[in-house]
Amino acid sequence: MGSPGLMNRNNGQRLGITEPISLGGPTEYDVIKTRELEKYLQDAGLYENQAEAVSREEVLGRLDQIVKIWVKTISRSKGLNDQLVQEANAKIFTFGSYRLGVHGPGADIDTLCVGPRHATREDDFFGELYRMLFDMPEVTELHPVPDAHVPVMGFKFSGVSIDLLYAKLSLWVIPEDLDISQDSILQNADEQTVRSLNGCRVTDQILRLVPNIQNFRTTLRCMRLWAKCRGVYSNVSGFLGGINWALLVARICQLYPNALPNMLVSRFFRVYTQWRWPNPVMLCAIKEGSLGLQAWDPRRNPKDRFHLMPIITPAYPCMNSSYNVSSSTLRIMSEEFQRGCDICEAMEISKADWDTLFETYPFFEAYKNYLQIDVTAESADDLRKWKGWVESRLRQLTLKIERHTYNKLQCHPHPGGFSDRSRAFHCCYFMGLRRKQGVPVNEGEQFDITLTVEEFKQNVNMYSLWKHGMEIRVSHVKRRNIPNFVFPGGIRPSSPSKVTWDSRRSVELKVSGRAQDSGEGKIVSNGSDNERKRARVDDSFETNLGNAKRLALPPSIGEVHQGSPPLSTVSASSIKGDDVDMHRLEESWGEKYENNIPDSLRNVKNLVEVSSQNVEANGSVECNPHNKTQAAATVDSTSSGEAEKLAIEKITSGPYLSHQAYSEELDELENDFEYGDQDKGIKGNIKGGPVESSSANAAVAVQVTSSNGSTSSGGLYSNGNLEELEVLFANFVTFCCFHGCVYCVLLVDPYFYFVHTCCLSILEMGETCSLNA
Known part of the structure; x- marks a missing residue:
């Protein structure tokens, strides 16, 4: 090194x-x-022609003139003296694929407007500049997103797509030769400005490195x-x-x-x-x-x-x-x-x-089960805003399904939407679903994600710019029922796609006797990856994921061998639904409970050890x-x-420099916890916590089957209290077993406070264990 x-x-x-x-x-x-x-x-058409390149340069030059006029206008309106109005300036910078020199025909140009300290984002950029652009005939599809993580104004200027960000510097005057690569440019900048500037700063730094x-x-x-x-x-x-x-x-x-x-x-x-x-x-x-x-x-x-x-x-x-x-x-x-x-x-x-x-990846041949998310509105402008919001939240649906099924049901989101031309102002998205490899198959059982979907829809419908007619519908569809409009030309292929690399490799491996019958591999059609490769990748992935989740746990629990879902999210019936005998659990904890352990808690033995596999x-x-x-x-x-x-x-x-000293840092973090104080007032009966799935609520019950017709297990839910948790940071819960008893729980919530609680014994006698942390 x-x-x-x-x-x-x-x-x-x-x-x-x-x-x-x-x-x-x-x-x-x-x-x-x-x-x-x-x-x-x-x-493949990845390079633009000379005429388009010249057109882009002209648009950028015109946009630079517009923001210079804009900043002088607002400077005058704010009562600045004639000299400051005369010197008032704003500049346009590019970043992203255009700045890197890898953009193609019709690609967006990522741009940044840098303005002085008196030009505000809310009133001036999304106010006065928006009005100026709105009144220009060459500007179309103007769409401001002021509440985004990185606030942006999207539009087309003479047919060229522009994404315009804004950075307000602490300078009264923006020099024409401004160098935004200097760290001092971030002095007294707000978070949105730092994020906006980083697009340009990162792009330029990549080219230097x-x-x-x-x-x-x-x-x-x-x-x-x-x-x-x-x-x-x-x-x-x-x-x-x-x-x-x-x-x-x-x-x-x-x-x-x-x-x-x-x-x-x-x-x-x-x-x-x-x-x-x-x-x-x-x-x-x-x-x-x-x-x-x-x-x-x-x-x-x-x-x-x-x-x-x-x-x-x-x-x-x-x-x-x-x-x-x-x-x-x-x-x-x-x-x-x-x-x-x-x-x-x-x-x-x-x-x-x-x-x-x-x-091309054969997405609609690769799975037997899909989620279809339909988005509708009452006008083209409403649909553009609504589908942009929904698309930005779809990742949350993937995370919710992962969390609520403990990674037993895996999602494959399709990047991009489809439109049904027979329906006005409509767009839909798809997610492929499959049972995780290695999860035991129990006949007749399903993944019931109804509550998960309802929670997602409720979050989406909290859109601040929601209007009447903006609707979202989520449904489970089989591969054979995928709508025709998703296929090229609107025509469903009569047979699977042509012979591909993946299908050839699958046949070769089967002929050579090297293919592994994992059950899950049979879910996927000819367009899928072969079983041998999937098994190898999944093994590597499980090790990598285990390494990631270990970093979230203090070293005091680094030697815990098993994990389980939080007791507050699992009812006795749902545990039995996964074929776990509660009366025999203390006899073979590791064997019987293995299938209910979230993937995030596997391989948590060594805190900072990175596998050499x-x-x-x-x-x-x-x-x-x-x-x-x-x-x-x-x-x-x-x-x-x-x-x-x-x-x-x-x-x-090997860990890089930033990952060294994890052990020391986490030891210091652990010392900040006063487990004794946490013990007071937190012991108690938590039997009332679980919310069981209702069989009457089964609109989105997904039955993922293998090729032999057997069905996969599932049906685990989190309770309503988890609605307050940010989906980005899943709950990591580790249990230590002592004489068949759940000894203690360490729960890491999204606000990163470690709450130490004592749970009921799951022994038949039902004793409560004592806290001796």
Whole structure:
């Protein structure tokens, strides 16, 4: 491991927080495959023509003139003297894909307006500037979102889509040569301004931290296209957005500074297949800064310990850009990384090509059960606002289902909506549902998520701009009943999609006798991943998820071997519904209760130990004697494969600097708890807590079946009190068993106060255990 601030030897400077994995240059094979990739991206229409590029520049220039007029207007209206009015200025900056140079035809331009201290966000930006834009004929689809996490005003200017943010600086006059990369620019800035500025600051920092910008851009274009084809490009859905993919690609460029895009794509999948989440991806060391702004740091910020896939921004204050990722979406992306790795290895021996890598994910063939979320309104403007709100909340539905079923029912949200042209002002979204692999199947039992859906709908209907006619409907549909309008041309395929990489691999493995019958694998159709790969990815994912959840628990419970759902959320009948005999529980706690343990509590033995288990990445390829270029690549791969594998393992499984001293930090946190004081007044009977599912309320009872017709188990609910809990931070509850008794519960709530409570004994005699923490 290198020291912070390494890499780029070409400039006498090295970029990144570790040494590069390889400084090797491209082979002839890499040059050929990179040319093929560039042609593929060109043919896919990812590059805009010269006329469109000129049009974008003109629009940005016009927008810059408008904000300069706007700031002088409000300066005059606020009574500033003539000199200040004359000097009043505002500037437009770009960020995101446009600033990175990877935007395509018709893409939005992410822009930032920087204004002086007297130009307010609420009254001036969303007030006066909004009115100016509204009155301009070239501005259409004007849509302000002032209450967003990052307030934004979206519109089209002469047909070019613009997302405009605002940052109010503490300066009376904005200089024309303003450098927003300096940390001092954040002095006295409010939270919305810091978030808005960070878009530009992060983008510029990424370009400074990659060794070769052109190779970075080509690789990023490739990964963005791949992510969209495979359905994992959507920050709002819990996958990764543009900035996340840029950071992941930039890290690979640092690790292979002299590689061409072909090798960078291959190593992208190889590295992130082995990555031990929640080990964070960072382009540089996290800066403390002098302004006291809160940066991502799980040692000090309890909420940061809940992040499953940390991808840290490089500009101060460093933040996790991927906090939206859930356990379901992380599992899906892990599967896709493994698939990409397999295909890249096959490409090296001419058993696959670029078309194979970019095969579209057959979402509506992959599952037997789906949730359909229909959104309707009474006008086009109302629908645009309403569906934007609903789409931003859909991730909460995924998290609620995960929490309320203890990860037994897994969700796969489709990134993006569909419109039924036969219905006015309508849009709908879909989620694929499947039973988690390994969950026992009990005949006749279902996942009843009615209350979960109702809770989600109630939260959505609290929209502050709600109008009459804005409605949402959630229903469970089988694959055979998926509406035709979701398919290309509105025509349902008469048979499954063409033979794909996944279906071919599945057949090959079955023929070779290597496929595993997991039960869950049979749920998915021909378009799904093969069983062997899913089993391997799920094993890796469970280890990674266990590592993430361990970071949320104090070291005092690091040796707890088993967990269970909170007693306040599980009734006796629902436990029995999972085939657990309450009278024999004390005889075989680990065996009988294993299936009711939330996935978040598995593997909680060692607090800061990171598993050394890695998904094997084969560094060698077979040699084709008829292809000299390929043979050269094979020889090189064989000679350096093992060394590279070890280097990847070292980087991906060891904690970075920000994760060191977890043990000491958590020990200090634990010492702050006064368990004795917490004991007073909290013992008592909690039998009245559970809310059992009502059989009459079964509008969204999902029966997930395997191919043999047997049904999966489920039906666990949380009670109404959990409505107050933020879904982002799930409850982590750990039980320790002492003579068959639930000894104590440590509950971490979303406000991060540790509440220590004593529960009833679950022994037949019903004694209450004493608290001896």
